[in-house]
Amino acid sequence: MDNKDRIKIVREPKWINYSAAVQIIKELNDLKFYPKSSRMPNVLLVGDSNNGKTALIEKFISLNPAMFSKENNEMICPVIGVQAPPEPDERRFYNSILEQLLAPYKISEKLDARQIRVKNLLQRLEVKVLIIDEIHHVLAGAPTKQRKFLNVLKFLSNELKISLVCAGTKDAFNAIQTDPQLSNRFVPRVLKRWKFDNEYKRLLLSFESKLPLKEESHLIEDGYAQKILALSEGLIGEISKIIELSTIWALENNLEKITPDILNEIRYVPPSDRKKMIYKL
CATH class of the missing domain: 1.10.8 (Helicase, Ruva Protein; domain 3)
Incomplete structure (x- = not known):
């Protein structure tokens, strides 16, 4: 192997196990087996930029790939992850979920219809954990838009009885705190320097x-x-x-x-x- 090949290896993304990450991944994995209830447990992953949040999430998602169920001949996707839109926008959030699941959608589709389709799709795929990265983007919108966006998260969690994992910078905590009903359902986990x-x-x-x-x-x-x-x-x-x-x-x-x-x-x-x-x- 020449130096050019070795340099290519150096630049490839690498996952490094460390105790905090292992513990958090175990906690996230436990969410998949939590019995359905009216108050599902949620996790808020907080840390400074470039301190491993997204890498941890990507590792967890890679450990829980979509699979084909032999029992009902359907695809099952226990964990899906999306990035919060640059500002709190329901339509763009639903679009992100549909794109992640390779589900087509029409620009002209009404918001209510899109919401129902996303809910039915997540239900059919037996999603257990929905991950939203960069959740601090919620703060980029006006208070009214923030409330509407957080209501979407509550709706999906309540209707489907699934756990949410939100990740972001320290502002993520402030974003979730704007909704008291939602904030007390989240357990914060901090990735320290x-x-x-x-x-x-x-x-x-x-x-x-x-x-x-x-x-x-x-x-x-x-x-x-x-x-x-x-x-x-x-x-x-x-x-x-x-x-x-x-x-x-x-x-x-x-x-x-x-x-x-x-x-x-x-x-x-x-x-x-x-x-x-x-x-x-």
Whole structure:
């Protein structure tokens, strides 16, 4: 395998198991088996941008693919995930669900008819968990539109007796809190920024184990680990990017491990400094 192929491997998305993610995925998986009731449990996944929320959701969805039921010769889709529209809009939300399920729709279709079709489709597919990512987008609309959109979520949960998983930044909590009836049904789960501890070092070991380098880089050594943590500001997406850029630099310079000097060569800019660079122009 030449360096070009190895660089391609480095750039491919990778799932890294860590204790918080494993626990949350287990909790989400338990929702599938919760008995139907008038108050289904819901989860609100909150974290800073680029700290693993979407990757966690995508991993959970991949673990619960659609399948063909031999009993009734129908497709079953226990988990589906969509992204909240840029602003709270019922029609666009229903469209996202239909598109995710590869179900055609007409632009001219009335909203009531579309709502019924979405409800019937989710029911027929035996959906147990509906995931809405970027739920903080709800706050982009006027209060009236926010209430209508949240009412849609309540309607689907109540009518179908399914669990909702909403994910977003800290504003996601504020978005859900605008509806008291909905907010007290959600259990918040927070993906915190990483800190310098053994869990963080295990994370680095996991990343290093996936690198296509022939020599060990020893990323868990204090000098490496502390510098990566400081540059990334504790965000797992940034940690991943730093390691990716460092590995590519090493391969392009015919090295088989990440050295301390490489962290200075990749010209990585921490998240909080990116805006400062523009303002200084």
